[in-house]
Amino acid sequence: MNWAFDITLKNRKLLESIMExxxxxxxxxxxEGFNNNIIWNIAHTIVTQQLLVYKLSGxxxxxxDEMIEAYRKGTKTERDLTQAExxxxxxxxxxxxxxxxxxxxxxLFRSYNEYTVSTKSTLTNVEEAIxxxxxxxxxxxxxxxxxxxxx
Numbered sequence: 001m002n003w004a005f006d007i008t009l010k011n012r013k014l015l016e017s018i019m020e021x022x023x024x025x026x027x028x029x030x031x032e033g034f035n036n037n038i039i040w041n042i043a044h045t046i047v048t049q050q051l052l053v054y055k056l057s058g059x060x061x062x063x064x065d066e067m068i069e070a071y072r073k074g075t076k077t078e079r080d081l082t083q084a085e086x087x088x089x090x091x092x093x094x095x096x097x098x099x100x101x102x103x104x105x106x107x108l109f110r111s112y113n114e115y116t117v118s119t120k121s122t123l124t125n126v127e128e129a130i131x132x133x134x135x136x137x138x139x140x141x142x143x144x145x146x147x148x149x150x151x
Contacts, residue, residue: 004130005101008049011137012093015042018144019090022151028080031150038147040077041140043089046096047071048136052129053100057109062096073118104130 018038019027027039036044047068050061061068070078081089103109109126116122117136123129 001101001104001127001130004134005097005104007134008097008130008137009094011045011134011141012097014141015045015144016090016093018042018148019086022148024081024083024086026151027086028077029151030077031147034147034150036077036143036147038144038151039081039086039089040071040075041144041147042093043067043071044073044075045137045140046089046092048073049096049100049133052115052123052133052136053109053126056113056115056123056129057126058111058113059103059108062099063092100130 019042022038028037030037047063047070050063051068051072054061069075104126112123112125112129114122114124115129117132121132123132
């Protein structure tokens, strides 16, 4: 699993760099033809990782219910975020993955509720969820790169 965690952390470094190199206005902009903005996509990756790995394992997420409801699958950008909200999201980029790695190494994930993802693959254990999460984050990195070109 170290490889999957390493890839996820590398992706999160790219997301952090994007956050640091764009203004609040740019992070919040929803270009014509898009449903979401850069910051929504970044928050969505954090929320999805917590849902796929923790919630489906029957464990609590470190995220607030409000954050989960705002960025889960099927949501879209509803409003501009404040700098404080962006800073909170930035702070969660690495802490959530480091906590997952620690919890995984401490064998906290004992059960898993099967879940079929949008690609029609069924996740049956936490290892598959962690692996799929790297794929999911890659999709959203691509989306973010397209958004960057449109702002």
